[in-house]
Amino acid sequence: xxxxxxxxxxxxxxxxxxxxxxxxxxxxxxxxxxxxxxxxxxxxxxxxxxxxxxxxxxxxxxxxxxxxxxxxxxxxxxxxxxxxxxxxxxxxxxxxxxxxxxxxxxxxxxxxxxxxxxxxxxxxxxxxxxxxxxxxxxxxxxxxxxxxxxxxxxxxxxxxxxxxxxxxxxxxxxxxxxxxxxxxxxxxxxxxxxxxxxxxxxxxxxxxxxxxxxxxxxxxxxxxxxxxxxxxxxxxxxxxxxxxxxxxxxxxxxxxxxxxxxxxxxxxxxxxxxxxxxxxxxxxxxxxxxxxxxxxxxxxxxxxxxxxxxxxxxxxxxxxxxxxxxxxxxxxxxxxxxxxxxxxxxxxxxxxxxxxxxxxxxxxxxxxxxxxxxxxxxxxxxxxxxxxxxxxxxxxxxxxxxxxxxxxxxxxxxxxxxxxxxxxxxxxxxxxxxxxxxxxxxxxxxxxxxxxxxxxxxxxxxxxxxxxxxxxxxxxxxxxxxxxxxxxxxxxxxxxxxxxxxxxxxxxxxxxxxxxxxxxxxxxxxxxxxxxxxxxxxxxxxxxxxxxxxxxxxxxxxxxxxxxxxxxxxxxxxxxxxxxxxxxxxxxxxxxxxxxxxxxxxxxxxxxxxxxxxxxxxxxxxxxxxxxxxxxxxxxxxxxxxxxxxxxxxxxxxxxxxxxxxxxxxx
Numbered sequence: 001x002x003x004x005x006x007x008x009x010x011x012x013x014x015x016x017x018x019x020x021x022x023x024x025x026x027x028x029x030x031x032x033x034x035x036x037x038x039x040x041x042x043x044x045x046x047x048x049x050x051x052x053x054x055x056x057x058x059x060x061x062x063x064x065x066x067x068x069x070x071x072x073x074x075x076x077x078x079x080x081x082x083x084x085x086x087x088x089x090x091x092x093x094x095x096x097x098x099x100x101x102x103x104x105x106x107x108x109x110x111x112x113x114x115x116x117x118x119x120x121x122x123x124x125x126x127x128x129x130x131x132x133x134x135x136x137x138x139x140x141x142x143x144x145x146x147x148x149x150x151x152x153x154x155x156x157x158x159x160x161x162x163x164x165x166x167x168x169x170x171x172x173x174x175x176x177x178x179x180x181x182x183x184x185x186x187x188x189x190x191x192x193x194x195x196x197x198x199x200x201x202x203x204x205x206x207x208x209x210x211x212x213x214x215x216x217x218x219x220x221x222x223x224x225x226x227x228x229x230x231x232x233x234x235x236x237x238x239x240x241x242x243x244x245x246x247x248x249x250x251x252x253x254x255x256x257x258x259x260x261x262x263x264x265x266x267x268x269x270x271x272x273x274x275x276x277x278x279x280x281x282x283x284x285x286x287x288x289x290x291x292x293x294x295x296x297x298x299x300x301x302x303x304x305x306x307x308x309x310x311x312x313x314x315x316x317x318x319x320x321x322x323x324x325x326x327x328x329x330x331x332x333x334x335x336x337x338x339x340x341x342x343x344x345x346x347x348x349x350x351x352x353x354x355x356x357x358x359x360x361x362x363x364x365x366x367x368x369x370x371x372x373x374x375x376x377x378x379x380x381x382x383x384x385x386x387x388x389x390x391x392x393x394x395x396x397x398x399x400x401x402x403x404x405x406x407x408x409x410x411x412x413x414x415x416x417x418x419x420x421x422x423x424x425x426x427x428x429x430x431x432x433x434x435x436x437x438x439x440x441x442x443x444x445x446x447x448x449x450x451x452x453x454x455x456x457x458x459x460x461x462x463x464x465x466x467x468x469x470x471x472x473x474x475x476x477x478x479x480x481x482x483x484x485x486x487x488x489x490x491x492x493x494x495x496x497x498x499x500x501x502x503x504x505x506x507x508x509x510x511x512x513x514x515x516x517x518x519x520x521x522x523x524x525x526x527x528x529x530x531x532x533x534x535x536x537x538x539x540x541x542x543x544x545x546x547x548x549x550x551x552x553x554x555x556x557x558x559x560x561x562x563x564x565x566x567x568x569x570x571x572x573x574x575x576x577x578x579x580x581x582x583x584x585x586x587x588x589x590x591x592x593x594x595x596x597x598x599x600x601x602x603x604x605x606x607x608x609x610x611x612x613x614x615x616x617x618x619x620x621x622x623x624x625x626x627x628x629x630x631x632x633x634x635x636x637x638x639x640x641x642x643x644x645x646x647x648x649x650x651x652x653x654x655x656x657x658x659x660x661x662x663x664x665x666x667x
Contacts (some may be wrong), residue, residue: 004109007076008035012068013106015039016089017080018058019047022149022172023103026161028212029110029147031056032161038068040089048156052478053188064092072097078106081175082112104177106145107169111181114145114167121171121178121212122189122222124315125666126259129189130170131290137166140275143373144168150309151300153288153295153665155539156491166274174198176208179215186216187268189261189471191227194312197342207229212366213237220267240267250285255294255322262287278386286662292418297425299550300432300477301557302409304330306423311339311418313350320357323414330412334358334401335424337417338366338381341374348376352384362403400427407431431492433476433549435556439534439604440478442470442485444495444542445522457542458498461658467495468502468544469661470491471510474538474599477549480509484529485542486522487514520621524611536560537607538599539624543648546660551641552599559601562637566601568594571642594638597645600624606632 007013015027018039024047032052040059041048051058059066066089069075075098079090093100101109111117120130127150134146147161147169151416152158171178174195191209196202210230213219221227231237232251241459242260251259262284269280269344289295292309304327316336323332325541336355338344341660342368344351355361363378382391392399406414413428415421444457444467457467467485475483487495492512499506506536513525523539536559538552551567558565571593577585606628613631614621621627625636644660646653 002075002111006067007074008033009074011036011074013037013070013076014066014088014089014093015060015078015079016062016083017041017103018051018585019045020080020103021151021158022081022137022170023078023080024051024149025147025157026103026107027051027056028054028157028159029145029161033113033164036068038066039067041652057308058351058471061087062087064088067092067098070096072099075099076101076106078103081172090546095137095379102177102226103624104172104175105180105200107171108177108180108182110147111167111169111183114164116166117181117183117274118166118168118185118272119171119178119181119183119189119216120169120187120189120268121173121209122187123173123192123194124312124318125257125264126170126173126187127166127309128290128293128369129187129260129268130262132206132284132287133187133268134282134288136166136265136269136280139166139286140279142166142274148290150293151291153291155288155466156662171212173205173209173212176205178212179208181215185218185220185268185272187264188213188219188221188231189264190222190224190314191230191327191481192312192314193346194343197331197346207363209346218271220264220271222264231508238267238271240264252280253326254327255532257318258294263432288322292422293317294326298429298433299502299553301435301438301553303407303411303413303432304416305413305425305432306573307415307422309418310416311337311353312343313347315356316351317354318507319414319416320354323412326411331360331408332358333360333362333403333407333411333413335362335364335413335415335421335428337364337381337419337421338378339418340369341376344381345376348381348384351381355381355385355389356387360406361385361387362399363389363391364399364417364421364424365393367417367421369419380381396424397427398423403428404431430476431471432639433553433652434479435477435553436479437533437535438478438556439537440466440474440483440538441523441525441526441529441530441539442483442542443519443522443539443598443649444485444487455534456654458494459648459654461545461654462661464502465498466497466545466657467542468506470540470547471499471506472503472544472551473545473549475506475542475664477552478509481511481531482534484511484513484526486515519624520611520614523607524615527608527611530604532572534604537604538601540599541647544598544645545648545657546644546646547599548643548645550643551639551643552601554639554641555599555601555628556638558639559603563632564600564628564636565604565639566623566626566636567597567599568638568644569639569645570594596623596625596638597647598623600636602628 038057044060077093077100120483137144144166145164191204219237257330310316379391382389502620513529515522555565571590610631
């Protein structure tokens with residue numbers, strides 16, 4: 001092919017399958033480097049929208065008319081492994097004499113534009129390791145370019161050109177295109193015969209790994225068969241033994257295989273001389289994680305829902321081991337989707353052995369990809385696992401409903417697989433979040449006097465009003481009709497209008513009550529509107545949009561034991577008491593000082609008793625806990641919430657909340 005720079009000065013780069021996890025960031029990097037790019041994907045998706053937001057020309061559906069030029073000499077076409085020769089854009093590009101290369105080959109050309117390249121390949125774990133290396137370098141201020149084959153939590157995008165000096169990439173071994181990359185440092189996480197069906201023989205796959213490693217100036221690899229013998233003779237190789245990875249207490253939350261990944265990432269950065277070991281380690285401690293890799297989706301009062309991407313028996317066994325390690329004492333329920341019939345058939349007995357370890361197993365239909373059926377399917381795997389393992393069928397909602405009756409208190413539900421099994425998550429979330437005897441009260445009757453820019457509850461965060469974020473987080477935890485929002489007189493219509501636009505489902509669950517002159521009166525009005533069989537009530541300030549369902553569940557658990565519980569944070573600043581002239585009277589020891597937030601959760605009968613006594617005896621209370629403490633003698637339990645949960649009081653609070661929201665959700 002002609003020089004890559006010729007397409008930058010007088011040509012076009014077109015991507016087929018540009019919505020894919022590996023192709024979308026590749027297209028973005030080409031764009032950032034000044035190439036004229038365009039692309040198409042099979043259907044509309046959030047990925048295409050993200051590319052359009054950059055001003056890029058992308059299409060849903062495939063048509064030869066989408067090609068940016070009819071001059072083949074000016075066209076470089078990049079296509080993903082899922083694209084067949086019958087694709088009309090690929091067929092037309094070949095007809096007009098365009099240069100057509102696979103995504104991995106384009107990545108190799110791109111890497112050649114950077115002076116220093118760290119490329120990560122391997123059968124398992126390459127996404128996490130490449131993301132860890134990138135995170136370390138970004139945290140150290142080195143501004144690397146990078147391409148990661150999945151969304152990383154809190155990152156705006158999974159690909160960037162960076163400053164153009166260092167490039168970190170995930171190299172694909174599944175089609176052999178990792179050999180297109182000549183890295184400064186290559187990292188090989190592990191080697192198995194996964195994807196061997198894409199090659200004439202497993203030996204060719206191994207030879208591809210060998211070529212990838214020997215093309216690099218330095219090589220970091222996990223010292224386990226067959227890598228040990230495969231890389232013998234490399235002039236600058238550094239093996240990392242899984243058995244000698246130090247169990248640093250600071251990495252306790254990483255779990256078993258994340259610690260191995262962390263060791264490889266640290267070795268790659270330090271052997272390259274980019275950072276010293278301690279600086280790299282400190283940076284890695286703040287690694288936010290990769291989407292679909294041990295990702296916590298929701299925590300209810302009784303159950304926890306986690307997703308993992310494992311789809312090979314080695315990965316599956318490591319995932320189960322890590323889940324046991326990180327969540328001891330919980331009953332483990334695995335919902336597993338076999339990924340492709342070829343893999344299920346090749347490793348059938350290994351899958352059955354790995355799935356014998358959880359306490360309960362549900363197996364969804366196989367994610368078929370290129371083959372619609374084979375001699376073994378999910379029913380066969382369930383029978384081989386035994387111990388009550390069950391094969392599921394039907395819609396994702398129907399499969400979730402089949403799982404619900406088998407769930408116990410304190411279960412950890414792990415949805416595992418690389419296909420579309422993630423579609424079951426919303427239905428499982430709905431069940432796991434809901435707390436049957438809980439009711440919610442949203443306090444929305446404040447005057448916003450200190451905000452200065454109008455009603456703070458209707459200010460937008462990520463395009464959505466503040467109060468809607470609070471409702472979205474907590475309403476799924478209760479039954480229809482068991483949530484009430486106390487709003488100022490005359491404003492109910494404005495709240496309803498905003499919900500119709502941003503969260504119409506809320507109107508099926510939520511009731512409204514008139515706000516009172518005081519917070520206590522507003523809360524009492526809301527309590528009177530609740531169903532009579534509610535037993536526990538949580539009061540939450542609608543102006544706290546960062547609240548999580550997990551924080552609510554923590555408070556509910558504590559409330560059952562103590563009668564009342566409040567979300568709070570330990571004071572980190574020194575607190576001083578002054579006189580009326582702001583002269584210090586004394587400095588308070590902060591060890592036992594807390595700042596109180598919401599939700600504030602109580603047995604409903606206890607809170608009603610306190611409200612009745614307040615009506616009779618009077619008094620002003622800044623929060624509901626003070627009310628309960630004063631009139632019932634209850635010692636309210638403070639429940640530490642380490643996540644940001646600030647209240648919108650001043651305009652600057654909106655900016656902070658926006659930043660927190662982007663970091664939390666990866667936008």
